[in-house]
Amino acid sequence: MTYQRARGDEAGSSLLLTDLYELNMFQAYLEAGMEGEAVFEFFVRKLPPERNFAMAAGLEQAVAFLEAARFSEEEIAWLEAGGRFSASCLEALAALRFTGSVEALPEGTLVFPDEPVLRLVAPLPQAQLFESRLINILHFQTMIASKAARLVLAAEGRTLVDFGLRRAHGAEAGLLAARAAFLAGFDGSATVLAEARFGVPAFGTMAHSFIQAHASEEEAFLGFARARPRQVTLLIDTYDTEEGARKVVRLAPRLAAEGAPVQAVRLDSGDLAAHARAVREILDQGGLGAVRIFASSSLDEREVARLLGAGAPIDGFGVGTSLTTSGDRPSLDCAYKLMEYDGIARRKRSEGKATWPGRKQVWRRFEKGCMAGDTVTLEGDPCEGEALLVPVMREGRRLTAPPTLAESRAHASRQLAALPGPLRALEAAPAYPVAIAPALRRLAEAVDRRLAAG
Amino acid sequence: MTYQRARGDEAGSSLLLTDLYELNMFQAYLEAGMEGEAVFEFFVRKLPPERNFAMAAGLEQAVAFLEAARFSEEEIAWLEAGGRFSASCLEALAALRFTGSVEALPEGTLVFPDEPVLRLVAPLPQAQLFESRLINILHFQTMIASKAARLVLAAEGRTLVDFGLRRAHGAEAGLLAARAAFLAGFDGSATVLAEARFGVPAFGTMAHSFIQAHASEEEAFLGFARARPRQVTLLIDTYDTEEGARKVVRLAPRLAAEGAPVQAVRLDSGDLAAHARAVREILDQGGLGAVRIFASSSLDEREVARLLGAGAPIDGFGVGTSLTTSGDRPSLDCAYKLMEYDGIARRKRSEGKATWPGRKQVWRRFEKGCMAGDTVTLEGDPCEGEALLVPVMREGRRLTAPPTLAESRAHASRQLAALPGPLRALEAAPAYPVAIAPALRRLAEAVDRRLAAG
Numbered sequence: 001m002t003y004q005r006a007r008g009d010e011a012g013s014s015l016l017l018t019d020l021y022e023l024n025m026f027q028a029y030l031e032a033g034m035e036g037e038a039v040f041e042f043f044v045r046k047l048p049p050e051r052n053f054a055m056a057a058g059l060e061q062a063v064a065f066l067e068a069a070r071f072s073e074e075e076i077a078w079l080e081a082g083g084r085f086s087a088s089c090l091e092a093l094a095a096l097r098f099t100g101s102v103e104a105l106p107e108g109t110l111v112f113p114d115e116p117v118l119r120l121v122a123p124l125p126q127a128q129l130f131e132s133r134l135i136n137i138l139h140f141q142t143m144i145a146s147k148a149a150r151l152v153l154a155a156e157g158r159t160l161v162d163f164g165l166r167r168a169h170g171a172e173a174g175l176l177a178a179r180a181a182f183l184a185g186f187d188g189s190a191t192v193l194a195e196a197r198f199g200v201p202a203f204g205t206m207a208h209s210f211i212q213a214h215a216s217e218e219e220a221f222l223g224f225a226r227a228r229p230r231q232v233t234l235l236i237d238t239y240d241t242e243e244g245a246r247k248v249v250r251l252a253p254r255l256a257a258e259g260a261p262v263q264a265v266r267l268d269s270g271d272l273a274a275h276a277r278a279v280r281e282i283l284d285q286g287g288l289g290a291v292r293i294f295a296s297s298s299l300d301e302r303e304v305a306r307l308l309g310a311g312a313p314i315d316g317f318g319v320g321t322s323l324t325t326s327g328d329r330p331s332l333d334c335a336y337k338l339m340e341y342d343g344i345a346r347r348k349r350s351e352g353k354a355t356w357p358g359r360k361q362v363w364r365r366f367e368k369g370c371m372a373g374d375t376v377t378l379e380g381d382p383c384e385g386e387a388l389l390v391p392v393m394r395e396g397r398r399l400t401a402p403p404t405l406a407e408s409r410a411h412a413s414r415q416l417a418a419l420p421g422p423l424r425a426l427e428a429a430p431a432y433p434v435a436i437a438p439a440l441r442r443l444a445e446a447v448d449r450r451l452a453a454g
Numbered sequence: 455m456t457y458q459r460a461r462g463d464e465a466g467s468s469l470l471l472t473d474l475y476e477l478n479m480f481q482a483y484l485e486a487g488m489e490g491e492a493v494f495e496f497f498v499r500k501l502p503p504e505r506n507f508a509m510a511a512g513l514e515q516a517v518a519f520l521e522a523a524r525f526s527e528e529e530i531a532w533l534e535a536g537g538r539f540s541a542s543c544l545e546a547l548a549a550l551r552f553t554g555s556v557e558a559l560p561e562g563t564l565v566f567p568d569e570p571v572l573r574l575v576a577p578l579p580q581a582q583l584f585e586s587r588l589i590n591i592l593h594f595q596t597m598i599a600s601k602a603a604r605l606v607l608a609a610e611g612r613t614l615v616d617f618g619l620r621r622a623h624g625a626e627a628g629l630l631a632a633r634a635a636f637l638a639g640f641d642g643s644a645t646v647l648a649e650a651r652f653g654v655p656a657f658g659t660m661a662h663s664f665i666q667a668h669a670s671e672e673e674a675f676l677g678f679a680r681a682r683p684r685q686v687t688l689l690i691d692t693y694d695t696e697e698g699a700r701k702v703v704r705l706a707p708r709l710a711a712e713g714a715p716v717q718a719v720r721l722d723s724g725d726l727a728a729h730a731r732a733v734r735e736i737l738d739q740g741g742l743g744a745v746r747i748f749a750s751s752s753l754d755e756r757e758v759a760r761l762l763g764a765g766a767p768i769d770g771f772g773v774g775t776s777l778t779t780s781g782d783r784p785s786l787d788c789a790y791k792l793m794e795y796d797g798i799a800r801r802k803r804s805e806g807k808a809t810w811p812g813r814k815q816v817w818r819r820f821e822k823g824c825m826a827g828d829t830v831t832l833e834g835d836p837c838e839g840e841a842l843l844v845p846v847m848r849e850g851r852r853l854t855a856p857p858t859l860a861e862s863r864a865h866a867s868r869q870l871a872a873l874p875g876p877l878r879a880l881e882a883a884p885a886y887p888v889a890i891a892p893a894l895r896r897l898a899e900a901v902d903r904r905l906a907a908g
Binding site for chain 1: 466468471472474475476479481486488492494529532536538582585587589593594619620621624626629631644647656658659660661663666667668677678680681691692693723724775780781788791792795796801802803806807
């Protein structure tokens, strides 16, 4: 069960959460009468060398943002008091609603550089104004889903739980990281609000402080199991991990008799592989072969792969900071760029940041259920394979009911299943083939000739 | 002028934005009758090698969170429907208010490992429950202020502006990164909402899309300057940086005559030092010696130091992703740990994560206006120097009106001015001396003896 918020003022729902230059340009466009149709695309410019793919995410939040986008009266009053903007600009801002259309990759779709994740078509002033927050929304969840997908590949079917709220960058990051990780294949999150808002299963045991607050570790274990008899996972490393495991063995029969059988133990410090092996042996010898071992403590995909490669008997992993901050790569090189204005294709040519112009579509070919290559071309130039961008919004409204998060998660899982073997590695693989179609190259050349002539 | 939000449902204002284990423990504490007074401290456990200090930030948001903390009726109903918690637990959650006290470092204070940033004293169940979000709040702004302070040191007085909203991790991160950077000495932020909420001066020019949307660069420059005649900064790298500078020289007399004098140009790609030198020469020869050069594009403190070290004639820097994600170090190793419960000092002894027990105070000595060493000791054990932790809340309420952000920024500036020379470097310096007082060591030993005997 999820519930809808009755109240609705996230920082992110304020249109003042934008860069000042967006408002400057809004006014300049109005004054120049430049209210023609603009086409912007959001895309990943480049992937870090060891990231072999990205996973599109955040579309639902982007759509919700566009549907709800408006300035409040108090925000307009604040802008007016600042004296930066003309009366006609303020009037236009007060009346602003998103009236355009959106095409996008369904959430969970794997995506590569130069492929549009989302295209927005709207009158230029508004299409520009939404830039900052749209990037802010799409960048974050795409980055986290991409990171989480690597963990899913590394964990080879073990349970994966997001533990990262505390070091996520603020409230929204904590909440949406849980969503993006679940989308990519995590089993759940410790973050309760992610269950309330998005149905992401909540997982949780106890903290070290719980053990410390009790006179003894045994007393803490008993108190916890009795209070939560259906989900008894005990944290055993507060003082001495192996000693903790022996206490669990001693207490287990009593707890089972009380109807609170121990289901799992959690390790959170030290050499996790060595502790897991020692604890497994203690548990097995104590007749607790069914008790699972859950591990956390500064884990990332490489450490998960290393632990499993070393045969560590770990059944599940709690992954925190490295997941919710995308610790090794806390940003993706992505952009939202003008591709066409007033019927004319546009292109940015800044050094190292040139873009492909026009309205684009991505076609993906499959061979024996495996992704075999993409082609980026102009919309309306059909290619072999499956067209990935689908219509999402028209005239400012969503076209159809959005997929549930569970449906998007199933889509993500199918996408990962179709990922070619070499790209599943955690290290850099030869790049997935993304071809630029002749039609798109010809348009880019035509834009260059026009700019050279101008 | 700032305005207060009329509406108020940030994700961060929901007490469901917590880890499930906090709620599990809440119930277990209640059932065990463990509602005695608990003392938790938030502190930085370890700094990355090249980070010679941290700067405390986020206290105001932490206090606001504690003052407003309560479950809504719909949240309690949702918890009840989930069936995880007992009726008496739900009743206690519904009635929950923060009733405790807080001591903390004033925002902008420099802080080192093992020194408490904040101490919270309250009945155990609530002190525990607030853990996840308190860390989430304090960690993020402390990390960003610490990063921003390095940029302030590197920029040697040049203008610094936060450009990082788009790649900040969500809405709250974008907003609060602007606040934390300003606190640490930045001149402002591109994020408009940071001016509205916190009075952080907003800066902004134009995007490449603005240039691209116009038939020519000249037309775009003219349109922008006429729409915003008081703040004419022109982005000149969309097609060719030096050619852009020449266009500015050609247009400048006309714009000056129209009352829209060019104030600055912005470079956003390529070799910024080379472009800045070439552009400076073009501007100077064109009689625009007073026009400032502003640079952005993947800058961080090392690149700013390198550019200035190379004598690049750059007057101001826009710093984006590396600032708002703390790109090289997107998390700080920090914790919120139980230090005392029910009058008895507590200590976590997990491998590599042991803590100093008890209620602590930090004393800082100064020599000739320069920080000369800190001592961490037990509260009530007076040392030489200045006591850094100050009372902030009593019985759940703030004690005095909070400092303005400008006052905290001035405090941060004085702190940075007192930082010893070697610690001002961007590279690792010998650690600042932080002594653990004998009284604190004796208490830790006593706790260890008690645990060993238990």
